[in-house]
Amino acid sequence: MMKNLVPVILSGGAGTRLWPQSRESMPKQFVKLHGERTLFETTLARMASLGARAGIVVSNEEHRFVVAEQLRVSEMDDYAILLEPCSRNTAPAIAVAAMQALEHDPSAVLFIAPADHLFDDETALGASLGEAIELAERGKIVTFGIRPSKAHTGYGYIRADASDPSRVAEFVEKPDQENAELFIQDGGYLWNSGMFVVKADVYLSELKAHAVKMHDACRQAWEERARDGSFVRLATEPFFRCPADSVDFAVMERTAGAAVVELDCEWSDLGSWESVWEASEKDASDNAVAGPVELLESCGNYVRTEDKLVTLIGCENLVVVDSGDALLVADRAQSQNVKELVNRLKRQRRTEATTHARVYRPWGNYEGVDKGERYQVKRIVVQPGEVLSLQKHHHRAEHWIVVRGVALVTCDDERRQVNENESTYIPLGSVHRMENPGKIPLELIEVQSGSYLGEDDIIRIEDKYGRRPGDADAAERAASAQLRVVG
Numbered sequence: 001m002m003k004n005l006v007p008v009i010l011s012g013g014a015g016t017r018l019w020p021q022s023r024e025s026m027p028k029q030f031v032k033l034h035g036e037r038t039l040f041e042t043t044l045a046r047m048a049s050l051g052a053r054a055g056i057v058v059s060n061e062e063h064r065f066v067v068a069e070q071l072r073v074s075e076m077d078d079y080a081i082l083l084e085p086c087s088r089n090t091a092p093a094i095a096v097a098a099m100q101a102l103e104h105d106p107s108a109v110l111f112i113a114p115a116d117h118l119f120d121d122e123t124a125l126g127a128s129l130g131e132a133i134e135l136a137e138r139g140k141i142v143t144f145g146i147r148p149s150k151a152h153t154g155y156g157y158i159r160a161d162a163s164d165p166s167r168v169a170e171f172v173e174k175p176d177q178e179n180a181e182l183f184i185q186d187g188g189y190l191w192n193s194g195m196f197v198v199k200a201d202v203y204l205s206e207l208k209a210h211a212v213k214m215h216d217a218c219r220q221a222w223e224e225r226a227r228d229g230s231f232v233r234l235a236t237e238p239f240f241r242c243p244a245d246s247v248d249f250a251v252m253e254r255t256a257g258a259a260v261v262e263l264d265c266e267w268s269d270l271g272s273w274e275s276v277w278e279a280s281e282k283d284a285s286d287n288a289v290a291g292p293v294e295l296l297e298s299c300g301n302y303v304r305t306e307d308k309l310v311t312l313i314g315c316e317n318l319v320v321v322d323s324g325d326a327l328l329v330a331d332r333a334q335s336q337n338v339k340e341l342v343n344r345l346k347r348q349r350r351t352e353a354t355t356h357a358r359v360y361r362p363w364g365n366y367e368g369v370d371k372g373e374r375y376q377v378k379r380i381v382v383q384p385g386e387v388l389s390l391q392k393h394h395h396r397a398e399h400w401i402v403v404r405g406v407a408l409v410t411c412d413d414e415r416r417q418v419n420e421n422e423s424t425y426i427p428l429g430s431v432h433r434m435e436n437p438g439k440i441p442l443e444l445i446e447v448q449s450g451s452y453l454g455e456d457d458i459i460r461i462e463d464k465y466g467r468r469p470g471d472a473d474a475a476e477r478a479a480s481a482q483l484r485v486v487g
Contacts, residue, residue: 004105004107004108004109005051005052005109005111005133006052006054006055006056006101006105006108006109006110006111006200007047007052007055007056007110007111007113008055008056008057008058008094008097008101008110008111008112008113009040009043009044009047009055009056009057009058009079009113009114009115010058010090010093010094010112010113010114010115011029011040011057011058011059011063011067011114011115012058012059012060012084012087012093013027013028013029013114013115013116014027015027015028015029015116016338016339016342016343017271017272017273017335017336017338017339018031018033018270018272018273018276018338019326019328019338019339019341019342019353020321020323020325020326020327020328020352021033021304021321021323023352023353023354023355023356024062024354024355025062025354025355025356025359025360026063026066026356026358026360027063028116028270029043029114029115029116030063030066030067030070033270033276034118034270034276034279034280038070039115039116039117039118039270040067040070040115040116041070041073041074042118043113043114043115043116043117044070044071044074044076044079045074046119046122046125047111047113048076049122050111050122050125050126050129052111054078054079055076055079055080056079056080056081056082056097056100056101057071057079057080057081057082057115058082058084058093058094058096058097059081059082059083059084060083060084060085060086060087061083061084061085061233064081064083064231065360065361065362065465066360067081068081068230068231068362069362077230080100080232081230081231081232082096082097082100082232082234083228083231083232083233083234084096084234084239085233085234085235085236085239085240086236086239086240087244088239088242088243088244088245089244089245089246090194090246090247090248091207091211091214091245091246091247091249091250091251092214092217092218092239092242092243092244092245094110094112094196094203094247095203095204095207095214095215095218096218096221096222096234097110097112097200098110098200098201098203098204099200099204099218099219099222100222100232101200102200102201102204106201107199108199108200109133109136109137109197109198109199109200110196110197110198110199110200110203111129111132111195111196111197112195112196112197112198112247113194113195114194114195114269116269116270117193117194117195117267117268117269117270118267118268118269118270118279119265119266119267120265120266120267121265121266124263124264124265125263125265128144128261128262128263129197131261132144132197132259132261133197135166135197135259135261136197136198136199136202137199139199139202139257140166140198140257140258140259141196141198141202141203141206141251141252141255141257141258141259142196142197142198142259142260142261143158143168143192143193143194143195143196143252143258143259143260143261144193144195144196144260144261144262144263145158145160145190145191145192145193145260145261145262145263146190146191146193146262146263146264146265146267147190147191147262147263147264148183148184148189148190148191149266150184151177151180151181151183151184152180152191153174153175153176153177153180153336154174154271154272154275154336155174155191155192155269155271156171156172156173156174156191156192156248157171157172157175157180157183157189157190157191157192158170158171158172158189158190158191158192158260159171159172159188159189159190160188160190160260160262162188165260165262166259166260166261167258167259167260168252168258168259168260171192171248171252171253172189190260190262191267192248193263193267193269194269196247202257203251206251206255206257207250207251209255210250210251210254210255211243211245211250211251213242213243214242214243214245214250217238217239217241217242217243218238218239218242220235220238221234221235221238221239221242222234222235223235224238228466229465229466231466271336272335272336272338273302273319273321273328273330273332273335273338274302274319274332274333274335274336276288276302277302277319277332280302285298285299285300286299286300286301287299287300287301287302287303288301288302288303289301289302289303289304290303290304290305291303291304291305291306291307291310291322292305292307292308292309292310293305293309293310293311293312294309294310294311294312295311295312295313295315296311296312296313296314297313297314298312298313298314298315298316299316299317300316300317300318300332301315301316301317301318301319301320301332302318302319302320302321302332303318303319303320303321304320304321304322305320305321305322306322306323306324307324308322308324310322317331317332317333318330318331318332319331319332319335323356323357324357324358324367325352325356325357326352361388362386362465363382363383363386363387363388363436363465364380364381364382364383364386364441364442365380365381366378366379366380366381366446367379369445371453374449374450374451374453375447375448375449375453376447376448376453377445377446377447377448378445378446378448379443379444379445379446380443380444380445380446381441381442381443382405382407382434382435382436382441382442382444383436383441383442384436384438384439384440384441384442385436385437386435386436387433387434387435387436387464388433388434388435389433389458389460389461389462389463389464389465389467390410390431390432390433390460390461390462390463391431391432391433391458391459391460391461392429392430392431392432392459392461393428393429393450393457393458393459394428394429394452394457394459395428395450395451395452395453395457396428396448396449396450396451396452396453396457397425397426397427397428397448397449397450398425398426398432398446398447398448398449399423399424399425399426399446399447399449400418400423400424400425400426400434400444400445400446401422401423401444401445401446401447402418402419402420402421402422402423402442402443402444403420403421403443403444403445404420404440404441404442404443404444405420405436405438405440405441405442405443406418406419406420406436406437406438406442407424407434407435407436407442407444408434408435408436408437409424409432409433409434410431410432410433410434411424411426411427411430411431411432412430412431412432417437428450431461
């Protein structure tokens with residue numbers, strides 16, 4: 001591939017149709033839904049296989065450490081990470097990525113892809129990418145159209161010009177079943193993949209021509225950006241002012257330079273549990289399972305569980321997903337309606353709608369085991385070499401019991417090593433810190449006791465990850481809300 005090709009991975013989606021596995025606190029692109037890698041890691045590997053390595057990830061603030069960790073695991077530390085202070089859809093995300101790319105290469109060509117797509121034939125993708133790059137070098141904004149395999153109502157469609165198949169004649173919104181079948185019969189319609197190839201300067205020029213307020217807000221947010229370690233933070237106030245719109249509406253439906261390249265391979269955006277079932281390996285009865293599952297006289301089901309044994313007898317075409325704190329049971333054909341269910345849970349202020357029981361931090365993760373009126377028990381995992389912030393609490397004391405690995409504990413003026421099957425006590429108000437000096441993950445049980453057990457009772461004094469002193473992030477505030485409801 002060409003040297004000035006810059007992969008841009010859009011990673012700001014919430015993936016609510018794959019609830020309860022995918023939630024705002026840990027959306028589908030960071031979850032292992034297909035194979036041994038997350039969808040984000042799979043996308044990184046695909047970019048590398050196509051010859052594009054040093055790229056740009058556009059993500060939101062809350063997922064910054066997950067992005068950084070999965071880039072590290074994928075050995076892709078040369079990616080820039082742009083942090084949006086709020087979600088403004090794909091058109092602004094591509095704009096700030098274009099500005100970042102032009103900072104290093106005035107001739108940069110962007111290959112823009114969502115972080116959560118699957119392909120069965122990357123050779124076909126490579127061939128189509130080569131064709132798209134040629135069109136982009138001629139000033140076109142190129143999208144990829146997937147040859148439909150069925151009348152799908154979950155995708156938008158593209159109608160190519162009959163006299164010039166590379167020219168887009170029309171973008172069509174997600175159709176109902178009747179119109180989707182008509183599109184398939186017509187033969188001139190392609191699924192809209194949401195992937196693009198465009199020269200960075202061409203995109204910004206077209207955006208300024210068709211959505212000048214968006215362009216100018218993005219420009220100001222970029223020019224007032226701040227670097228925070230490996231992250232580039234866009235300026236908050238101008239980005240909040242930026243209109244929210246997709247690249248399709250803001251640019252592609254208005255520009256005279258829209259082009260399409262057909263991609264003929266199996267493709268999925270994994271936009272529903274139905275599509276996850278379609279992409280999964282199945283048994284002789286068309287069941288797809290993940291985790292400890294036993295089925296009897298059942299067919300056509302998708303069943304996923306993390307730890308709990310799930311059994312089905314005499315069931316057909318169901319989706320059953322157990323995530324520990326929430327259970328989804330749905331007709332597979334109704335899986336597109338999961339988003340509506342999540343919106344209902346949000347209106348009820350159910351924290352399960354947005355936050356997982358397992359909360360990921362830059363140093364590892366924690367999850368609740370038990371809780372009562374004046375106590376809470378957590379399981380904490382600290383990755384090798386990582387360290388929690390130096391902190392204190394106004395309302396709780398803590399007991400730590402190490403069950404695996406070694407902890408190096410600071411408590412006021414004392415600093416000592418705590419080994420497996422040993423424990424230590426952190427009195428209320430003590431300044432403390434825990435770190436993992438070993439080569440394996442540190443696992444411990446934390447027992448909290450006190451009058452208030454909210455995660456926002458964390459007074460940070462020092463933090464290697466750049467979190468501000470006394471500042472609780474969105475996941476911590478959500479966890480605190482859950483504690484107040486339950487406790």
